[in-house]
Amino acid sequence: MDKRLETVTGQHVNRRKVIGGVGVAAAVPVVAAVGGLNRGVSAKQDLTAEANAIITERELSPEDVTAALETYMPSGRMDDYMMFTSSGHAGMVYAIGVPSMRNYKSIAVFTPEPWQGFGFSEESRAVLEQGAINGKVIHHGDTHHPAISETDGDYDGQYLFINEKTHGRIGVVDLSDFATKQIVKNPLLVSEHGGCFVTPNTEYVMEADQYPGVLGVGNYAPITEYEDKYRGLCAFWKFDREKGRLVQEESFGIETPPIGHDLGDAGKGACEGWAFWNSFNSEFAIGGISEGRPPMEVGASQNDMDLMTVINWKKAEEVVAAGKAVDNMGFKMIPMDVAVAEGLMYLIPEPKSPHGVDVTPDGKFIVVAGKLDPHVSIYSWEKISAAIDAGGWETDNYGVPILDFESCLETQVELGLGPLHTQYDDKGYAYTSLFLDSAVARWTVGEAGNPDSWKLVEKLPVSYNVGHICAAGGDTANPSGKYLVALNKWSLDRFPPVGPLLPQNLQLVDIREGKAFRTLADMPLGYGEPHYAQMIPMDRLNTIDVYPQEDDRVGWDPIANDWHPEGIAAGNEKIEINGTDVTVWMTVMRSHFTPDTIEVTEGDTVTMHITNIENAMDATHGFVIGGQDISLSLEAGETETIKFVADTPGVYPFYCTEFCSALHIEMVGYFLVKPASA
Ligand code: RUQ
Ligand code: CUA
Numbered sequence: 001m002d003k004r005l006e007t008v009t010g011q012h013v014n015r016r017k018v019i020g021g022v023g024v025a026a027a028v029p030v031v032a033a034v035g036g037l038n039r040g041v042s043a044k045q046d047l048t049a050e051a052n053a054i055i056t057e058r059e060l061s062p063e064d065v066t067a068a069l070e071t072y073m074p075s076g077r078m079d080d081y082m083m084f085t086s087s088g089h090a091g092m093v094y095a096i097g098v099p100s101m102r103n104y105k106s107i108a109v110f111t112p113e114p115w116q117g118f119g120f121s122e123e124s125r126a127v128l129e130q131g132a133i134n135g136k137v138i139h140h141g142d143t144h145h146p147a148i149s150e151t152d153g154d155y156d157g158q159y160l161f162i163n164e165k166t167h168g169r170i171g172v173v174d175l176s177d178f179a180t181k182q183i184v185k186n187p188l189l190v191s192e193h194g195g196c197f198v199t200p201n202t203e204y205v206m207e208a209d210q211y212p213g214v215l216g217v218g219n220y221a222p223i224t225e226y227e228d229k230y231r232g233l234c235a236f237w238k239f240d241r242e243k244g245r246l247v248q249e250e251s252f253g254i255e256t257p258p259i260g261h262d263l264g265d266a267g268k269g270a271c272e273g274w275a276f277w278n279s280f281n282s283e284f285a286i287g288g289i290s291e292g293r294p295p296m297e298v299g300a301s302q303n304d305m306d307l308m309t310v311i312n313w314k315k316a317e318e319v320v321a322a323g324k325a326v327d328n329m330g331f332k333m334i335p336m337d338v339a340v341a342e343g344l345m346y347l348i349p350e351p352k353s354p355h356g357v358d359v360t361p362d363g364k365f366i367v368v369a370g371k372l373d374p375h376v377s378i379y380s381w382e383k384i385s386a387a388i389d390a391g392g393w394e395t396d397n398y399g400v401p402i403l404d405f406e407s408c409l410e411t412q413v414e415l416g417l418g419p420l421h422t423q424y425d426d427k428g429y430a431y432t433s434l435f436l437d438s439a440v441a442r443w444t445v446g447e448a449g450n451p452d453s454w455k456l457v458e459k460l461p462v463s464y465n466v467g468h469i470c471a472a473g474g475d476t477a478n479p480s481g482k483y484l485v486a487l488n489k490w491s492l493d494r495f496p497p498v499g500p501l502l503p504q505n506l507q508l509v510d511i512r513e514g515k516a517f518r519t520l521a522d523m524p525l526g527y528g529e530p531h532y533a534q535m536i537p538m539d540r541l542n543t544i545d546v547y548p549q550e551d552d553r554v555g556w557d558p559i560a561n562d563w564h565p566e567g568i569a570a571g572n573e574k575i576e577i578n579g580t581d582v583t584v585w586m587t588v589m590r591s592h593f594t595p596d597t598i599e600v601t602e603g604d605t606v607t608m609h610i611t612n613i614e615n616a617m618d619a620t621h622g623f624v625i626g627g628q629d630i631s632l633s634l635e636a637g638e639t640e641t642i643k644f645v646a647d648t649p650g651v652y653p654f655y656c657t658e659f660c661s662a663l664h665i666e667m668v669g670y671f672l673v674k675p676a677s678a
Helices: 003-026 039-057 062-071 122-130 223-229 313-321 336-341 381-390
Strands: 081-086 092-098 102-108 143-151 154-164 169-174 179-185 204-208 232-240 245-256 260-266 274-280 305-312 326-328 331-334 345-351 357-359 365-369 375-380 409-414 419-424 429-434 439-444 456-461 466-471 483-488 504-510 518-525 533-537 574-578 581-589 592-594 597-601 605-612 621-625 630-634 639-645 650-655 668-674
Touching: 062 518, 081 143, 081 483, 092 143, 102 179, 122 179, 122 639, 143 533, 154 533, 169 245, 179 245, 204 260, 232 260, 232 274, 232 305, 232 313, 245 313, 245 336, 260 357, 274 313, 274 357, 305 313, 313 331, 313 336, 336 345, 345 375, 345 381, 357 419, 365 381, 365 419, 365 429, 375 381, 375 419, 419 466, 429 466, 439 466, 466 533, 483 533, 581 597, 581 621, 592 668, 605 630, 630 639
Parallel strands: 245 331, 581 605, 597 668
Antiparallel strands: 081 092, 081 533, 092 102, 143 154, 154 169, 169 179, 204 232, 232 245, 260 274, 274 305, 305 345, 326 331, 357 365, 365 375, 375 409, 419 429, 429 439, 439 456, 466 483, 483 504, 504 518, 574 581, 581 592, 605 639, 621 630, 621 650, 650 668
16 A cells, blocks of 8 residues: 555544544434423424324335435435446446445546546546547547456455446546546457456456457458457456556457457456356357348347356466467467467357356356346356366367366256346345346355255346346455445436436345345436446545645645656746746645736747645635636645647636635636737
8 A cells, every 4th residue: 555545544534433423422313202391302202293294295105214214324424335336438437325325426537527627637638648549539438347456355445447348448546536547448459348357366457358350459351251350359457556557568368269258257266367258149140231141139149058258367377478478469469279278268158148257255156147048057166177177178160168068057047037247245145137127136146066055035126127236345255245236227217307318227225134125225327327336345445635745845646646746835836938838837725826817928838737735635626717628626735737829819817616715706817818919
């Protein structure tokens, strides 16, 4: 853990405890008061009567009332969990409190965001530019699967990775300040869906294609050469935890047959060192409705079985170290024949276009959901490794070993229609989303050799068309199992009409011991389509309150995670004019900018390094200036840079956009652009 985390962690935890303590002590139970004539008791009696009147008037059932009590957060009380969800094509990550289901922050990752100033300063613009495609900076992204960094198979709360399907990119969010620090682009993949999943100690962040192509962005082959020239890729991005960055030079991918790798999971416990991805389209369908070929959805659903890809990443790491990978567009790639010869890759049949593949907390079983099959198929790691050791397998057209289905299968459980994704709790239950049934199934994770121990227990209807589900720690080695959130795709009759584009509906589900398995709350989410989410106990997050400051030093660059070379303390503000280049070193604090009058000449190139010299928590200042597409958010202690050409003469007030003090309106300055002719 770096220094700035350690210095602030103590304060943060203490503050939370104090607030929690006061809340508990001040709680007033609304119960019928018995006798007594003092004011306090009669106030309680009044409240009880009022509570009953509200219940009657709003026609609330006992279920409604108890659900409300389970999720209500008195002001100042902290949630138990933070859930990080993707946002689909809004290109962000949302941090939502559980059980209150309130969104505390939308974290800009692939999309510029003016409130956070993301993509407007030179520093954050450079992060977006890391994700440029052939030099073209992209201003959106399709986020799907967030992954919190793990230590020993449990979320450690330090980093969050999020994949981006449209362009095959990954964003790295630092959970010490909830800000995006890096975007990487896989040069071999045009798009990807099978990420992010982390190995148990975040050695690697995994990603894979969903739609195979010719590996390498820009490489071409006609679609009719699909089977010959198109390939899949299962990639492992090396994570440098000290630096908090993914390292392309130490990453690698494994070339695979062109089956569409859909979703994956890293092995843990019993199967640590291995990785699993399931697939659809073992038919190698290529669509072509207008050419008389079957549409993709039909072509890719012909076979009764598709194929799970099983990869030994620990061994693959050694193969790369031994120099057996090739360099493909700056990314190390283990060719398919090498992967087969070295025993790195195996395929296992799995029923019909499956979707999720989810390793049980102990790593003994791998659960594959059927999507077009009402069952989940449970594979035994013990059996899979025995089948690998035994050899004598068949191979596919590309020479990749296909293990025998029956020899790897532990059992199957029939759950209902459209099973997609599975999560686990601490009581031995698994939960699987049923898209077509609009339900979540709760079933028991049984034992090896005892088929009767695997059983559907109950199903809970959700509204509607549930995709992923997220249980607290539900994909880790130690799930905590209190809450589950169903991420529902459709919400048609749940909320007031808002036009034809409807919100997603996140539903909180109680999975606590001794409590009914039921929904507690709806959270319409009107700004993006969350796919997957992960939920971490709140006390595992160690966030900072302000950026680091020392007696003689102020001005932090959160992206470099270091002192900003142009950060300045009060008293060192200046304007330097060098021909047509004007450089300003500015400080901001309640409630002024220094300097507050800047005059340049039309056509000058202006660079401003702006430092927020506040050290109080929440003392954020904004900075906007008309006509230059600039909106900054300067958190306490932060320095940011903007650069623009003063291309239009005139008088431009610049002002603070955060209501920072009673004199916030007065927090203004003038930027004057003298006409060149004057
Ligand atoms: S999957 S459509 Cu996570 Cu169910 Cu992306
Ligand atoms: Cu600073 Cu408003």
